[in-house]
Amino acid sequence: MKAAVLYARNDIRVEEKAVPALEPHEILVKVKATGICGSDLPRVLGDAAHHYPIVLGHEFAGVVERIGFGVSKVKVGDRVAGVPLKPCFKCQDCLSGNYAQCKYYSFIGSRVDGSWAEYVAIPEINAIRFDDSIRFEEAAFVEPSAVALHALQHIRFEGGENVAVLGGGNIGLLALQWAKLLGAREVTVFDIDDDRLASASRLGADHTINAKHPDVEEQVKRMTDGKGFPVVLETAGSDVTMRQSFELAASKAKICFIGTPAGDITFSHKQFELMNRKEFTLTGSWMSYSAPFPGREWELTLHFLKQGKLNFKELIFRTFPLDEINEAFDLYRTPGAVKGKLMLLPG
Structure with a gap:
């Protein structure tokens, strides 16, 4: 598959990489749309990446391409939005439903390879299904939308x-x-x-x-x-x-x-x-999660998006094929050039 791999500051290379193998209860998602988040900027333009090389990207939506052993809640062909947090589900914070405070978490697109690629592997519990009435570019906004809603619920x-x-x-x-x-x-x-x-x-x-x-x-x-x-x-x-x-x-x-x-x-x-x-x-307010995982923030976003009460189209500034990810980041290097979400369309 093609993937945009970050090797160092300002060093993203689009190259061939092996399609991820699936662990039990994981699914393989063919990525259709993935956003560039503000938190990705210091990782690419600075030195904030946790390690190199890494495939970033944690705001994404796509189609289930393959399912691993034990998967029962999603099937091949389902359209899904990806949930990036991978809590341990065992610590006191997780048992209290405070998944964002988990001390032992992993995170798709920062700790492990993410969605700036043609395929990404995620646990099935990290997949939220949506129907044909919602475009992939809109579904890739579910994660940042859940961040905003979580803050209002928190207060x-x-x-x-x-x-x-x-x-x-x-x-x-x-x-x-x-x-x-x-x-x-x-x-x-x-x-x-x-x-x-x-x-x-x-x-x-x-x-x-x-x-x-x-x-x-x-x-x-x-x-x-x-x-x-x-x-x-x-x-x-x-x-x-x-x-x-x-x-x-x-x-x-x-x-x-x-x-x-x-x-x-x-x-x-x-x-x-x-x-x-x-x-x-x-x-x-930190991230976008509540119990039961991943939380009402995600469910409500898709509910009101389907009803036409949330407008994500207004927020999309430009889209780029995965091959042009460096052109997208050139815009970030130009003060005032980015007026909204830049989104990658890998497949």
Whole structure:
């Protein structure tokens, strides 16, 4: 099979590789669509890969090509979305249903070979079936969508509140859609890119604010009657937006950090004191899993996607054949060139 193999920083080679052999309870998926995630960028453009060589890719969908011994829940020809986490299912965290906190996990596309290839082997429990009404490119969005929904479930979001989403990237625009779907009164998206803010408006944002404008503070005061936002979702992983979330939060607010920071974060003592003064709740959200594995986040994504209540098409910026993966990464090396999800179509 063809696979895009990462050998070192900025060294991806599309080459022939053996089709994975199947262990018991595993299936072989012919990959039809696979995304490039923001977490893949430091692995390719930096030194964050766990080891070399490695085939990355953990957002994917395809068709079951072959099944291994003991497989009973899926059959050859099924269309499936892939679940990348491989928990141990034995530790205390796993037994408590906290699979993302498993200390002994593996992960398809970072610890073991993933979906930037024509075929990937996964446990059958890591395959979520979907029907012909959903395109493969949309099904490859189930994983990032589940990440966004998991954050809202984690903070026990019940709707009826004004929500601020900091960051208009893919996770931010998915969080926007889920907040609206779950009954937010209004959702305001903050970003510094007008194209992203335009996408947010098309996807249902009630307000968009370019955070570079000097009157942001006044806009927020007018919008919230000076109270701030009762729910703040930080999705960019930026030190700027993480500090900004403290400023935007209302008294007794819920702040959730979904974005993963790439460097150290510094708060002034006055900024950090806002947590005391406002008595807001600050939490993080990690991955996309709940019990029973992989969780309602995955089931609900496919349910509402089938009903047409989630829009993933708006998020796809460009698609590339697997052979052109380096051209895709050339776009990431050009500041401002990527305006959404880049997706690979291996087969």
